[in-house]
Amino acid sequence: MPIDLAAEAAGNIIRAPGVRIERIVSKGHTSPESGWYDQDENEWVMVLQGSGTLTFEDGSTAHLSKGDHIQIPAHCKHRVSWTHPNQLTIWLAVFYR
Amino acid sequence: MPIDLAAEAAGNIIRAPGVRIERIVSKGHTSPESGWYDQDENEWVMVLQGSGTLTFEDGSTAHLSKGDHIQIPAHCKHRVSWTHPNQLTIWLAVFYR
Numbered sequence: 037m038p039i040d041l042a043a044e045a046a047g048n049i050i051r052a053p054g055v056r057i058e059r060i061v062s063k064g065h066t067s068p069e070s071g072w073y074d075q076d077e078n079e080w081v082m083v084l085q086g087s088g089t090l091t092f093e094d095g096s097t098a099h100l101s102k103g104d105h106i107q108i109p110a111h112c113k114h115r116v117s118w119t120h121p122n123q124l125t126i127w128l129a130v131f132y133r
Numbered sequence: 134m135p136i137d138l139a140a141e142a143a144g145n146i147i148r149a150p151g152v153r154i155e156r157i158v159s160k161g162h163t164s165p166e167s168g169w170y171d172q173d174e175n176e177w178v179m180v181l182q183g184s185g186t187l188t189f190e191d192g193s194t195a196h197l198s199k200g201d202h203i204q205i206p207a208h209c210k211h212r213v214s215w216t217h218p219n220q221l222t223i224w225l226a227v228f229y230r
Contacts, residue, residue: 049177049202050177050204050227050229052175052229052230053230054151054152054229054230055151055152055227055229057177057227078149080146080147080154082225084181084200103181105146107147128179128225130147130152130154130227132147132149132151132152132229133149133150133151
């Protein structure tokens, strides 16, 4: 079951009662368009390819390159403030309760 | 939080009530030493680096290279029957109920 690196922007890989695994592709854009992600679930995210920066509500940032990963507790407001402009950035995100 | 590619054979990244994320490193060896993995949890596993082959109790196999992933239901007996002999193989495994 290979991963197609040029596929859709976000795809569910696993959706089970307590856990959801998503593959998210971004290129030179930030998200969400305005405001913050404010999620009921904890998130663990790893960069599989490319690089990106997360910004948190307190102003802190985390720059993640390939292989880097970070844990984001539920309701820790965050956004993707930068991704590599010329390269696809592929995130693997695990959401869990 | 970068991943040290030369680190220990298996490390917990996340351990929460319903989900466990592990990074597992293997090189040219199979596991378990004898018998099968027979787990109470579902497992989703992706190869981050290298390549390996899983063999299932029914004799079927799955060869996974970088970026490939597979879902293994709870109690689906399996083993790692081959990993690349000259290269570290790094697995990212998500175990969930």
